[in-house]
Structures are given as structure tokens and as C-alpha cells.
Amino acid sequence: MFLLLVFSWVSATDANAAPCCSGSSAIPAMITGDDRAQISASFSHATVIGDAFEGGLPQFRSSDQSETTNFFRLDGARLISDRMQVGAGLSLLSRQFSTPSSHAGKSLPGDLILNFAYEALPEWEYSEWKPRGHVFIATTIPTGRSIYEANEPGLIDSTGKGFFRIAMGAILTKRWDLWDASFITEIHRSLPRTFPPTASDPDPLRVDAGFGGSFALGMGYSPGGGNFRFGIRLQPSFNQPKERTTLTGVTKSSRSQVIDTSLEASYLLSDQGGGTWTGFGNFNDQTLIGPAVSSTLNRTIALGIQHRWDR
Amino acid sequence: MRLPIKTRLFKSFASALSFFSFLILTACIESPILHHADADTVTPQAQTEADCPLHFPTAGLCASITWDQMQTEDEPGSFKLKFWDAKTATSDGPYLTPENAVFTRLMMPSMGHGSSPVKTEQLQAADGSLVAGVYHATGVYFSMPGHWEIWIQLRRDRGVLEQAKVDITI
Ligand SMILES: [Cu+2]
Numbered sequence: 001m002f003l004l005l006v007f008s009w010v011s012a013t014d015a016n017a018a019p020c021c022s023g024s025s026a027i028p029a030m031i032t033g034d035d036r037a038q039i040s041a042s043f044s045h046a047t048v049i050g051d052a053f054e055g056g057l058p059q060f061r062s063s064d065q066s067e068t069t070n071f072f073r074l075d076g077a078r079l080i081s082d083r084m085q086v087g088a089g090l091s092l093l094s095r096q097f098s099t100p101s102s103h104a105g106k107s108l109p110g111d112l113i114l115n116f117a118y119e120a121l122p123e124w125e126y127s128e129w130k131p132r133g134h135v136f137i138a139t140t141i142p143t144g145r146s147i148y149e150a151n152e153p154g155l156i157d158s159t160g161k162g163f164f165r166i167a168m169g170a171i172l173t174k175r176w177d178l179w180d181a182s183f184i185t186e187i188h189r190s191l192p193r194t195f196p197p198t199a200s201d202p203d204p205l206r207v208d209a210g211f212g213g214s215f216a217l218g219m220g221y222s223p224g225g226g227n228f229r230f231g232i233r234l235q236p237s238f239n240q241p242k243e244r245t246t247l248t249g250v251t252k253s254s255r256s257q258v259i260d261t262s263l264e265a266s267y268l269l270s271d272q273g274g275g276t277w278t279g280f281g282n283f284n285d286q287t288l289i290g291p292a293v294s295s296t297l298n299r300t301i302a303l304g305i306q307h308r309w310d311r
Numbered sequence: 312m313r314l315p316i317k318t319r320l321f322k323s324f325a326s327a328l329s330f331f332s333f334l335i336l337t338a339c340i341e342s343p344i345l346h347h348a349d350a351d352t353v354t355p356q357a358q359t360e361a362d363c364p365l366h367f368p369t370a371g372l373c374a375s376i377t378w379d380q381m382q383t384e385d386e387p388g389s390f391k392l393k394f395w396d397a398k399t400a401t402s403d404g405p406y407l408t409p410e411n412a413v414f415t416r417l418m419m420p421s422m423g424h425g426s427s428p429v430k431t432e433q434l435q436a437a438d439g440s441l442v443a444g445v446y447h448a449t450g451v452y453f454s455m456p457g458h459w460e461i462w463i464q465l466r467r468d469r470g471v472l473e474q475a476k477v478d479i480t481i
Pocket residue numbers: 020021419422424455
């Protein structure tokens with residue numbers, strides 16, 4: 001039963017990295033069970049449903065145009081000691097913008113995430129209430145093209161945040177017979193960066209995206225303790241205003257906020273030879289719960305497979 | 312008396328569930344899916360006319376934007392940009408070509424990003440001659456809905472001498 005739990009933060013993390021400028025959780029996939037290593041591959045498809053502004057009502061996009069992003073993502077993590085682990089995640093993004101009479105698309109790498117985690121609260125003996133806890137540090141390397149470097153109409157060639165980012169956080173997980181619960185929190189700081197002139201803006205630009213953070217509350221249930229697990233998760237994310245400095249002055253954007261609601265399902269495909277294979281599917285929606293501020297609103301479907309090696 | 316373990320577990324789950332429902336219900340007050348506008352019902356709104364919509368005090372110029380075509384789903388928009396002497400002329404002319412290069416930049420202030428490049432060229436008459444003080448901006452494409460700024464810059468040596476903006480909601 002313990003093997004069932006795929007804590008895949010793949011969809012939530014990436015859905016936010018999608019178009020434009022919303023806050024992102026930057027939580028990497030980590031080993032939270034009794035495994036030595038894990039690797040997962042996933043495909044997700046995100047659709048922009050609408051846009052939320054600083055004030056006033058969010059606006060939903062017209063139904064005859066579509067802005068979508070496909071993510072192909074690989075995540076891996078392995079223990080380097082009894083309680084320490086390292087991990088990495090990399091994605092390829094394929095972005096599309098379509099109307100009844102036109103189509104534009106672009107595929108580029110996304111950002112690279114590297115992380116280190118320490119099991120601060122191990123579960124050495126059974127407790128009814130005491131959770132298992134990990135703390136982590138994750139860095140985002142801006143290998144994707146940022147919105148400040150994008151040049152194509154609709155900026156569909158922007159596939160990354162554009163900043164080196166350092167995130168620190170904690171994950172608490174608790175499993176009972178059929179149920180499980182998790183709490184994840186993370187705070188991140190994007191390092192200021194100067195972008196070179198582009199065709200749309202011939203002046204050098206320095207952007208300081210400041211601090212951001214998110215927390216997630218999740219619950220899962222495994223009917224009859226079998227191979228299925230279903231889960232639900234809520235994850236609000238916040239970001240401070242971005243400060244732009246050019247030769248003509250300093251301007252500040254609005255803060256941003258978005259709340260992800262996720263439904264998760266996973267199935268233990270096989271459990272033999274010292275490892276497990278698990279298939280998972282997630283549905284993630286940013287339009288269900290508000291308020292959303294200064295962010296695009298996406299719906300994302302993710303499918304993936306994960307292999308784990310027993311300890 | 313201690314309750315059986317299963318009952319206690321059930322109780323803690325019931326309270327966790329009700330906490331979840333409470334969260335969802337209270338947050339739903341501003342649920343985007345329940346409270347939003349549709350793009351089809353929103354028309355782009357440019358700023359209202361003024362005597363000097365774009366003011367360049369150092370150059371002593373005013374300018375205005377007249378849309379040839381607002382962006383559609385399929386095509387970028389284009390506009391005419393007319394400059395006149397702030398003291399001696401009006402928006403009806405005579406028009407005056409600025410001494411410096413003219414550049415157009417789009418900006419979404421709430422999110423702090425721009426859009427794809429806009430091409431700004433002095434307008435050519437049918438005989439190929441340049442029309443004094445009138446520019447043609449093409450490829451004007453706002454990458455997402457929301458409030459945008461159109462910045463008109465007078466530039467020299469890769470630097471901005473002066474700039475002014477008009478606001479538009481897409
Ligand atoms: Cu934007």
C-alpha cells in the first residue's frame with residue numbers, strides 16, 4: 001500500500017510555468033516513501049482558459065482561439081545517504097496558438113530544476129499522528145527562453161521564467177491504512193537579472209522578480225487498500241510584484257496569485273524485482289477557486305509513468 | 312474512555328474533510344469559473360481623444376494615434392502616428408517630422424512584460440516620397456488580454472530622449 005503513493009507535483013509545477021507570468025510553485029518531484037531512487041516521465045497538456053487581472057473580473061478567452069502548451073518532462077531523484085537525496089527535473093515545451101484560420105507553434109526547452117532534500121522527520125516507528133517530513137532546497141536554472149527575450153507574436157516562444165531561483169520548503173506526509181495526507185510549503189527568491197536588448201525593446205532591462213511562495217494541502221484515498229489511489233489537492237501560489245529598471249526609470253508590476261485545484265489518480269502497475277511501476281494521471285484547474293490576480297488561468301491534464309527502486 | 316482507533320481516525324478525517332469543504336466554499340466566493348467576463352463581450356478600448364494625446368515637451372511636439380485596424384484574432388493591428396508642433400499646429404496639421412528616430416514599444420504594466428516587435432516607419436505617399444510627420448506602425452499585436460500601454464519613443468544613439476504613452480484595454 002505504501003508503494004501506491006505517487007506524489008507527483010509535475011502538473012502543478014509546470015502548469016504554472018506555462019504562458020506568461022503567473023507565480024509558480026517550483027516544487028520538484030522528491031522521494032517521500034521507502035525508495036532508493038525514482039524516475040518519472042510525463043506528458044501534460046495545458047490550455048489557457050482565461051486571464052485574471054489586478055482588479056475586476058477575470059476574463060475567459062474566446063472559444064474559437066486556443067493557446068495550449070504541451071510539456072514533456074523527466075524527473076529523477078536518488079538517495080545519497082540514509083536521509084539525503086538529490087534530484088533533477090527537465091522539460092521540453094511545445095507551445096501552440098491557433099485560430100480558425102491560423103496556427104503558430106514553437107518548441108523549446110523549459111527551465112531545469114535541481115534539488116536537494118533531507119528527511120528531517122523520519123518515521124522510524126509507527127505513529128498515528130506524527131508525519132514524515134522532508135526539507136528541501138531547489139534551484140531553477142533558466143534554460144528556457146523568458147518572456148523578456150521572446151519575440152514571436154503572442155510570445156509563444158517564451159518557455160521559462162528567466163531567473164535563477166532558489167526555493168526552500170518542507171513536505172509533510174502521513175499515511176494510514178487507506179488514507180493519506182500531505183502538506184507542502186515553499187518560499188522562493190528569484191535573483192535579479194539583466195536582459196539584453198531585443199527587437200521589441202532596444203534598451204537593456206533589469207528585472208527583479210522578488211519573493212514568491214506556495215503551499216499545498218492534499219488528501220488521498222486508496223479503495224480497499226488496492227492498487228488505485230485517488231487524491232485531491234489545493235495549492236495557492238503567490239508572487240511579489242516584479243521591479244523593472246530601464247534607462248528611463250523603474251516600474252513595478254502587480255503582485256500575482258493563483259490557486260490550483262488538482263485531482264490525482266495513480267495505479268500500481270507492477271511490484272516485482274525490487275522495484276515498482278506506477279502510472280498516474282492528474283487534472284489541474286486554476287479557474288475553480290479564487291481570487292486569482294494578474295495571472296493566466298490554465299487547465300492541465302497530465303499523464304505519466306514512474307519507476308521506483310526499493311530501498 | 313479511549314475510543315477505538317478506527318473511530319478516532321474516522322473523526323479526524325471527518326474534521327479534515329469539513330475543513331477542506333470550508334476552504335473551498337469560502338474561496339469559491341471569487342471563483343473565476345463562477346464570476347468572469349467573456350472575451351466575446353469585451354471590445355478593445357483605446358484612450359479618449361485629447362488636444363495633445365502624446366506630449367514630447369523637449370522636442371516641442373504632440374502626437375496622436377489613429378487606428379487603421381485594431382488587432383483581430385488572426386492579424387496584428389496597425390495605426391498611423393502623426394506628429395505636430397505643440398505651439399503652432401493642431402491634430403489636424405500641419406504635421407512635422409521629428410528630428411529623431413521614432414520607435415513603438417508595447418508594455419503590459421500589471422505583469423511587467425512587452426510583446427512582439429512593432430515596425431514603425433515614416434509613411435510613403437503613392438509617388439514614394441515620405442509624408443512629413445506621419446508614421447505607419449504595423450505588427451501591433453498584444454500577446455494577451457488586459458490593460459496595455461503603447462509607448463512612443465524619440466530615440467538617438469540607442470537611447471531614449473523622450474517617451475509618451477497611450478493606454479489601451481484589449
Ligand atoms: Cu501578461
